[in-house]
Amino acid sequence: MADQKIYQASTTAPVNIAVVKYWGKRDAKLNLPTNSSISVTLSQADLRTHTTAACSASFPTSDSLLLNSSPQDVTGARTQACFRELRSLRAALEASDSSLPKLSALPLKIVSENNFPTAAGLASSAAGFAALVRAIANLYDLSSSPTELSRIARQGSGSACRSLFGGYVAWQMGTKDDGSDSLAVEVAPASHWPTMRALILVASAKQKKVSSTSGMQTTVATSELFQRRAEVVVPKHMEEMEKAIKEKDFEAFGKLRLFWFGVKWNISLTWSSDVSWAAVGVVEDINRKAGKIVAAYTFDAGPNAVIYYEEANTDIVAGVVKGALGSVSGWESQDIKAQASDVLDAADVEVLNKGITRVILTQVGEGPIRTEESLI
Numbered sequence: 001m002a003d004q005k006i007y008q009a010s011t012t013a014p015v016n017i018a019v020v021k022y023w024g025k026r027d028a029k030l031n032l033p034t035n036s037s038i039s040v041t042l043s044q045a046d047l048r049t050h051t052t053a054a055c056s057a058s059f060p061t062s063d064s065l066l067l068n069s070s071p072q073d074v075t076g077a078r079t080q081a082c083f084r085e086l087r088s089l090r091a092a093l094e095a096s097d098s099s100l101p102k103l104s105a106l107p108l109k110i111v112s113e114n115n116f117p118t119a120a121g122l123a124s125s126a127a128g129f130a131a132l133v134r135a136i137a138n139l140y141d142l143s144s145s146p147t148e149l150s151r152i153a154r155q156g157s158g159s160a161c162r163s164l165f166g167g168y169v170a171w172q173m174g175t176k177d178d179g180s181d182s183l184a185v186e187v188a189p190a191s192h193w194p195t196m197r198a199l200i201l202v203a204s205a206k207q208k209k210v211s212s213t214s215g216m217q218t219t220v221a222t223s224e225l226f227q228r229r230a231e232v233v234v235p236k237h238m239e240e241m242e243k244a245i246k247e248k249d250f251e252a253f254g255k256l257r258l259f260w261f262g263v264k265w266n267i268s269l270t271w272s273s274d275v276s277w278a279a280v281g282v283v284e285d286i287n288r289k290a291g292k293i294v295a296a297y298t299f300d301a302g303p304n305a306v307i308y309y310e311e312a313n314t315d316i317v318a319g320v321v322k323g324a325l326g327s328v329s330g331w332e333s334q335d336i337k338a339q340a341s342d343v344l345d346a347a348d349v350e351v352l353n354k355g356i357t358r359v360i361l362t363q364v365g366e367g368p369i370r371t372e373e374s375l376i
């Protein structure tokens with residue numbers, strides 16, 4: 001009788017939030033970007049995708065994916081590209097060692113769970129594709145490095161390539177047409193600058209209205225400033241941001257926070273904007289009061305603002321926001337002392353109190369972690 005064994009492997013993978021943003025594609029099929037980007041990987045204690053990848057001759061003949069208990073379409077080009085690439089690496093292994101079970105020919109069953117709302121802009125596609133690729137690579141016993149796997153995860157969702165690493169991560173845009181040099185690399189591990197904190201203001205748990213892909217394409221088609229951003233601004237920002245991270249220089253890190261066109265485009269074109277702009281106002285008021293940059297804002301692929309700050313400034317950043325948004329849920333996860341928030345613009349505070357559904361307090365964290373906990 002044919003081998004009916006169920007082979008399986010599980011992993012968790014993190015969310016990452018860009019501080020130099022990927023915005024625009026030079027190849028939409030391969031998700032090749034028009035600029036390099038840098039992100040901070042966030043702690044999986046608060047935000048992660050857990051994925052089990054399994055294969056067996058006893059499974060139905062077609063591949064399947066279950067996310068938070070609901071079946072997903074796996075026929076899309078992005079998921080198919082990931083399956084195809086991983087299968088071909090496994091097939092090469094099998095060809096070189098005939099004693100290996102022929103897993104590349106078996107149907108895949110993938111089961112995933114997020115511990116945060118899917119498609120709310122909380123980089124769910126990044127953690128999702130990173131976990132899918134890492135779990136299948138574990139299942140297939142591939143020796144590929146995270147950078148090698150980033151080439152595959154990128155084809156699932158661009159930002160997913162950065163979620164294969166913890167800490168501070170760069171996605172080098174590359175120049176080749178086949179995308180073989182468009183890869184993620186570690187800038188610094190989480191342990192290099194472990195005091196980085198992130199306060200996420202969750203604006204809406206609803207699915208975002210416009211996908212990143214179509215938002216990007218609109219920008220590329222309609223903005224004359226776009227080319228200048230890709231060619232002049234981002235290369236400079238990449239260099240400065242890497243230096244800021246290596247030197248743990250928060251002021252320099254925060255100064256780059258505007259990511260100007262990128263953020264403005266995102267807010268104006270893709271998302272509901274009043275909540276996002278109010279968050280920007282709050283960060284600016286906090287910095288004005290501190291007399292230096294102690295808080296830096298960015299956004300995910302949705303309307304949610306992410307405020308980065310260092311642990312030592314918890315009171316004057318997170319504490320002040322708590323003083324204004326104390327009744328919003330999420331604060332109970334950490335012991336943050338609410339501070340007087342009269343430095344904040346009252347109109348901004350009102351908009352945020354109406355538009356923010358919860359806060360998530362988190363910090364820089366590790367890359368994918370292999371686990372024995374199976375979802376099957």
Ligand code: DP6
Binds near residue numbers: 018020031037
């Ligand atoms: C604004 O990676 O979601 O978060 O490649 O089309 O899947 P696709 O886009 P996606 O875009 C994320 C865009 C961003 C910026 C960033 O993460 O760098």
